[in-house]
Amino acid sequence: MLAVQIKAKEEILPLVSSKRIFIFECLGCHDVYYPVEEAQKLIDSIDQEIVGRATLDYLCHADYDREYIKAYAREIERAEVILVFSCGVGAQVVSSLLDDRKVYTCCDTLYLAGFQGLTAKEFDCDQCGECYLNYTGGLCPVALCSKNLLNGPCGGSQGGKCEVDPDMPCVWQEIFDRLAGLGQLETMDRLGPPKKWNVSPA
């Protein structure tokens, strides 16, 4: 079962102001709780040109996503911002495949029990219910930083590796690199507030 909730338009609208938009929407999971009406309401509140919208299955699967991206290549090319309506895994996979594009998630993932997405091993979602991907270039520090840091790398990040395990990449180095590539390093200056650990039932 999957349960997501749609983010408040106050979080999304500043990200899409005067930009052409492409929308990915995922309805893949069995037993999915995907709030169709709220999603449509958020989309309706966006006063920008929507150049394309793809409603698909299993955005969490990178192989599928490569095909989707090919199929919608022209629309995606025209878009300045890609909005993803899916669980955190789907949003991370799309971000990783379109790592030179601004990809934002419109959902907070609350629950993924029993079905962790098809590439959950590489793209972890902790179902924290307060999705952070819009501030991190689509890479999740909640799931992938050893200290759950929300304000950038600690003093132990060296050579792209985490001090806790030399085989593990420092996700904040990866976030820095991706935001640098997107010309969005100022996002790193944001003071990330304390997380609400009580949002998710998971």
Added chain:
Amino acid sequence: MKTKSNLERVLESGHFAVTGELGPPASADAGVIRKKAKLLKGNVDAFNITDGQTAVVRMASWAAAVMGKEEGMDPIVQMTCRDRNRIALQMDVLGISALGINNMLCLTGDHQKFGNHPAARGVYDLDSIQLLRMVRDMRDEKRFQCGDEMAVEPRLFIGAAENPFADPFEFRVPRLAKKVEAGADFIQTQIIYNLDKFAEWMKGVRDRGLHERVKILAGVAPIKSLGAARYMKTRVPGMDVPDSVIERLQKATSKEQVSREGINLCVDIIKRVREIEGVAGIHLMAIEWEEVVPEIIGAADLLPRPVFAE
């Protein structure tokens, strides 16, 4: 003056500040604290008491700080997010202020994997930047993190750490800016051996005017042996020990000579960082080697320390 901190007073009066460091024992032995405090007294303006450094169980920082206070010193309680959630952190902040402690240092903390209880669950409810903002709001807004008001606020001079040698280097000045924005009054840096890199970082700090908003204390430490130097160079994450440092120590002919050269090197580094615009003092970490602190501070021409009338 925001607080009764001696460190704040030294810095505000324009003196080049000296802080030291005291590691509490891995036992209930109060004598160790008193002995080390006596070694530091008169040689430093304030001293940090580590909070389970390298995630090894040691006496609580606040408890050791109370003993340091009783010895007539100005302790800086280190507080990490590794072992406490926001509830426990705020309770400790109230407690140390009520006990008369004037300074605290906000840290995320060394990961539990490195310590003697690697099976422990890390807390990390907040990170160091969120902790800074929370303590500042407690002091300046009289508010808990949840927004509730309190009657009597904690009066603490608030510090943070920064490592100019960690990656990505380009984020190390912006990260300092975040800590200043969050509420840091003073910063203690990672131990400096690579002076060129530190100078480059300080240039970035000055370019953003951060040295005018926060007091920066340059981290220094004497090296006791070649083994320690090599260990720091290769095994300690976030440490930058240039080859020239190892080579300088290698020229010494005996163990005693290496230690002597380690002390000389430390004094040289203090003199060099003092020349860098925007450096407001040093933080001397002579961990388990506290007896050399008076000699180093003296050789660096930093004695006597300023004394203020009550």
